[in-house]
Amino acid sequence: MPMITDPTIIRIGHGVELHHQRGRREAARDLFTAVWDDIGGERGDPLHVCVLAHAMADVQDDVRQELVWDLRALAAVGTVTDERAARAGVTLSAAGLYPSLHLNVGDCYRRLGDLPRAREHLQQARAAIGALGDDEYGQLIKGGLEQLAQQLAPE
Numbered sequence: 001m002p003m004i005t006d007p008t009i010i011r012i013g014h015g016v017e018l019h020h021q022r023g024r025r026e027a028a029r030d031l032f033t034a035v036w037d038d039i040g041g042e043r044g045d046p047l048h049v050c051v052l053a054h055a056m057a058d059v060q061d062d063v064r065q066e067l068v069w070d071l072r073a074l075a076a077v078g079t080v081t082d083e084r085a086a087r088a089g090v091t092l093s094a095a096g097l098y099p100s101l102h103l104n105v106g107d108c109y110r111r112l113g114d115l116p117r118a119r120e121h122l123q124q125a126r127a128a129i130g131a132l133g134d135d136e137y138g139q140l141i142k143g144g145l146e147q148l149a150q151q152l153a154p155e
Contacts (some may be wrong), residue, residue: 001072001113003089004088004089004090005087005089005108006037006047006048006089006090007087008035008038008045008048008052008116009047009048009051009088009090010096011031011035012030012032012035012048012055012136013054015027015028015031015032015035015059016028016055017057017119017128018031019055019059026057026059028055028059029056029060030061032052032055032056032059033056035048035050037051038058042072042076046076046077046078046079046080046084047076047084047088047090048076049072049073049076050073050080050097050101051073051090053069053070053073054069054070054073054097054100054101054104056069056108056118057069057070057073057104057108063108063111063112064108065097066085066104066108067108067112068111069118070101070105070108071105073101073104073147073153074101074102074105077094077097077098077101079093081094081098082094084127085117092131092132092137093131095128095131096131096132097128098124098125098128098131099124099125099126099128099131099132099141099145100125100144101122102121102124102125102128102142103122103125103141103144103145103148105121105151106119106121106122106125106148107120107144107148109121110148110151110152111112115152118148118152119152122145122149122152125141125145126145127137129142131146136142
């Protein structure tokens with residue numbers, strides 16, 4: 001199995017671990033902010049911008065800020081190539097990033113009460129789901145999409 005070799009992606013991984021394994025959201029947010037500054041913000045390497053913004057969204061306290069970061073990740077992924085991802089040791093193809101990004105954006109819109117936009121991103125995530133494998137990550141995202149679909153189902 002390929003190992004992550006990109007130092008910036010490794011730093012982002014440390015922040016994700018701080019948040020998910022240790023429950024230290026603020027520490028993760030501080031680390032992500034430092035990395036964001038180091039990469040030059042949105043002018044940085046699109047892979048770094050995408051992965052970092054995706055992680056940064058998860059440590060926001062306000063859903064509007066979460067949406068801003070998720071939309072940044074979605075904007076950046078369009079210029080990430082499979083070759084660039086592979087060079088960093090990322091096992092997903094660029095296409096494999098879309099389902100999770102659309103799921104997160106759709107969930108933000110749902111929580112903000114914008115159900116038409118939420119449904120639009122749910123459809124985009126479903127359209128891209130074929131890029132995911134049947135591994136643990138693929139199952140996680142598919143489960144999230146099912147949950148979002150149920151939350152968006154008409155009463």
